[in-house]
Amino acid sequence: MNTTFNITKYHFRDFRKAIMIFYAIILTLGLFMGYATNQNPNSSFSGFGGITVIFLFILALNSFKPNFKFMLANNISRRRQFWGYMLTIATLSFMITIVEVILNNFFMRIGNYHSMFYQIFQENHVFKDLVWTFSYFSFAIALGLVVTMIYYRCNKMMQFVVSLVPVFLIFMQIMIHRITNGRGLDSINNILRIIGEVHSALGGYTFSVVSFLLGTILLCGACFLLIRKMPIKE
Structure with missing residues (x-):
């Protein structure tokens, strides 16, 4: 455990x-935007949650x-590293969530600020905000870790292929739209609509937290599957 x-x-x-540099920038921007919205009561600012x-x-x-x-050079096993990463994900998500909620409330006091939680659920509830933000941040960190592990395990050719995946998906979306005269995207929109209906039926907040x-x-x-037989590369 130690x-x-x-x-x-x-x-x-x-x-x-x-983290210190990032939040110094966020705090500076927040103070500036808060002052600007106070000068113009009809304006507001948001978006820091997405940046985070x-x-x-x-x-x-x-x-x-x-x-x-x-860590391998210091005889720390892959299994130990995995549990270290898991604790890092939980701890980092929790700490950043606390900082984020505190800053959100501070920005709301100094200006017309709308947090990501408020923009989605149209309410200001500190506990719900904490739980939702924690789940959202945990997912983002875990996703980044998986992506970098996959990239590390790939050879140079596969790394190149992985890098092209976003471009390929955009290209396929354009081609499907042209070939089907928009019907392909209509199908995707129908799927998204069904997901949205399930989201609403199950309760948007609860569904989001459980999903994340x-x-x-x-x-x-x-x-865990990626790291347990991870090769050592230069």
């Missing part, structure tokens, strides 16, 4: 500077390769 905690502490030493998710995803993308080789938590668990399972 090894797992030490791995998490090591990760946080890596994250510390990036992207930041956490990128943070996870850059957390695996150097740490993996360093289940997604995080599945991604963590993928992390």
Whole structure:
């Protein structure tokens, strides 16, 4: 257990500077936007939650390769590293969630700010905000970790292929739209509409939290499968 905690502490030493710089920028932008909205009562500002998710995803993308080789060199097993990453995901998500909710409430006091939670659910409820944001951030970090593990395991050709996947998906979407005269995208919209109806029927908030938590668990399972026989690469 001590090894797992030490791995998490090591990760946080890596994250510390990036997190401090990120929130210094967010706080500066928030103060500026809060002042601007006070000067114009009809205006508002938002979007910091989305920026934070992207930041956490990128943070996870850059957390695996150097740490993996360093820890193996110090006789820390892959299994121990896995549990260290799991504790890191939970701890980082919780800490950033607390900071995010505090900043959201601060920005709402100094200006006309709308958090991501408010924009989606049209309510300000601190506990619900905490739970939803934690689940959302956990999913983003776990997704970033899985992506970087897959990328690390691939050879150079497969890394190139993985990098082209977003471009390929966009190209396929355009081709389907042209070939079917828009009917293909109508089918996708119908599927999304059904998902939206299920979302509403089950309760939007509860469905979102459960979906993100289940997604995080599945991604963590993928992390375990990827790391247990992970090769060592330069």
